[in-house]
Amino acid sequence: MTETTQVLSHHNLLPTYARQEITFVEGDGSWLIDSNGARYLDLLGGIAVVGLGHLHPAPLRAAHEQLDRLWHTSNLFYTEPMEQLAAKLSDRFGGADAFFCNSGAEAIEAALKWARKATGRSGLVALEGSFHGRTLGALSVTGQPPKRAPFEPLLPGAAFATPDTLAGHVGGDTAAILLEPVQGEGGVHLLSAETLAEARALADRHGALLVFDEVQTGVGRCGAFFAWERLGVKPDALTLAKGLANGLPIGALLVGHDAPTAFEPGDHASTFGGNPVACAAACAVVDTVDDDLLAHVRSLSDRFAAALPNTRGLGLLLAVELDGPAAPVVDAALARGLVVGTAGPTTLRLTPPLTLSADDADLAITTLKEIL
Numbered sequence: 001m002t003e004t005t006q007v008l009s010h011h012n013l014l015p016t017y018a019r020q021e022i023t024f025v026e027g028d029g030s031w032l033i034d035s036n037g038a039r040y041l042d043l044l045g046g047i048a049v050v051g052l053g054h055l056h057p058a059p060l061r062a063a064h065e066q067l068d069r070l071w072h073t074s075n076l077f078y079t080e081p082m083e084q085l086a087a088k089l090s091d092r093f094g095g096a097d098a099f100f101c102n103s104g105a106e107a108i109e110a111a112l113k114w115a116r117k118a119t120g121r122s123g124l125v126a127l128e129g130s131f132h133g134r135t136l137g138a139l140s141v142t143g144q145p146p147k148r149a150p151f152e153p154l155l156p157g158a159a160f161a162t163p164d165t166l167a168g169h170v171g172g173d174t175a176a177i178l179l180e181p182v183q184g185e186g187g188v189h190l191l192s193a194e195t196l197a198e199a200r201a202l203a204d205r206h207g208a209l210l211v212f213d214e215v216q217t218g219v220g221r222c223g224a225f226f227a228w229e230r231l232g233v234k235p236d237a238l239t240l241a242k243g244l245a246n247g248l249p250i251g252a253l254l255v256g257h258d259a260p261t262a263f264e265p266g267d268h269a270s271t272f273g274g275n276p277v278a279c280a281a282a283c284a285v286v287d288t289v290d291d292d293l294l295a296h297v298r299s300l301s302d303r304f305a306a307a308l309p310n311t312r313g314l315g316l317l318l319a320v321e322l323d324g325p326a327a328p329v330v331d332a333a334l335a336r337g338l339v340v341g342t343a344g345p346t347t348l349r350l351t352p353p354l355t356l357s358a359d360d361a362d363l364a365i366t367t368l369k370e371i372l
């Protein structure tokens with residue numbers, strides 16, 4: 001490690017992350033290369049972000065071309081990439097309007113404001129164990145008390161249910177029911193189709209809005225463009241981020257055409273939201289996540305599930321439940337050139353590029369089996 005790298009690794013960064021002592025300098029498909037030239041098979045994908053793999057030619061070319069044309073105009077004007085992306089996402093959803101921002105938490109903030117404005121109500125019902133982001137609004141609806149406690153008081157009106165107690169929490173003051181189709185950070189727990197159907201029925205009965213947080217599950221990660229397509233329940237609105245631009249910062253709130261628009265000029269904004277370079281890359285991502293790639297995701301998912309014990313999840317949002325702590329397994333995998341994540345103290349999380357080859361999947365499975 002050079003002196004400069006050491007300084008970058010150890011100083012001038014607030015300690016919000018427990019970082020590994022590795023500096024990655026290059027990416028190549030499903031592989032990462034560190035500052036010493038060592039290659040690692042990437043089963044983390046930047047935590048479910050780099051869906052097409054590092055330097056995928058489609059978003060790379062689109063971003064380069066846009067970099068050479070126009071970087072920023074403000075949201076006082078239209079740009080071609082933003083309009084094209086909104087149209088592509090609308091097509092995928094079956095009719096929706098978009099608000100673009102720069103991250104998952106920002107997409108949740110937009111969803112919470114939209115739901116309150118659309119209903120004139122303040123109540124927000126989320127699930128215990130959920131994760132919706134770290135900004136104060138998104139944290140207020142994150143069902144993990146230790147993450148909330150140091151920052152309270154948070155937004156009033158948030159309530160947390162389990163799938164069994166959902167009905168008891170939704171009522172005449174509920175603006176939105178907010179659900180991850182598969183809880184990601186909370187441990188990779190798939191909501192049943194019945195729970196989602198019940199949430200849909202409760203929202204309809206009480207005049208509340210059903211919002212799915214597809215920040216982690218969307219853009220092909222779960223084997224369909226949106227995870228809800230596999231679970232059969234369509235929300236009124238949903239949030240996207242992570243995989244949408246394959247690693248460039250972007251977030252989106254999509255509001256279905258059957259739901260109220262609610263927002264008027266001045267209600268919400270983001271200086272960088274809808275950035276032309278990020279939107280150009282995202283257009284290329286949406287075009288690349290086609291039926292063939294989605295079939296590949298489902299087949300790789302089956303391959304992992306058949307080969308590794310105690311696996312759960314949907315598509316390539318997978319968890320392997322361990323008998324003991326996950327951290328030493330992550331370290332052992334890294335030492336063997338394999339990057340994996342965690343989702344809780346005893347849970348490994350696998351969120352590889354959707355483009356991972358079957359051979360690389362087998363290599364990862366062999367390495368993990370040796371370690372486990």
Ligand SMILES: Cc1ncc(COP(=O)(O)O)c(C=O)c1O
Nearest residue numbers: 103104105131132133184215216
């Ligand atoms: C389901 C879900 N929602 C929201 C977020 C927050 O996204 P971001 O870190 O981009 O703010 C995450 C991040 O992991 C997430 O998994």
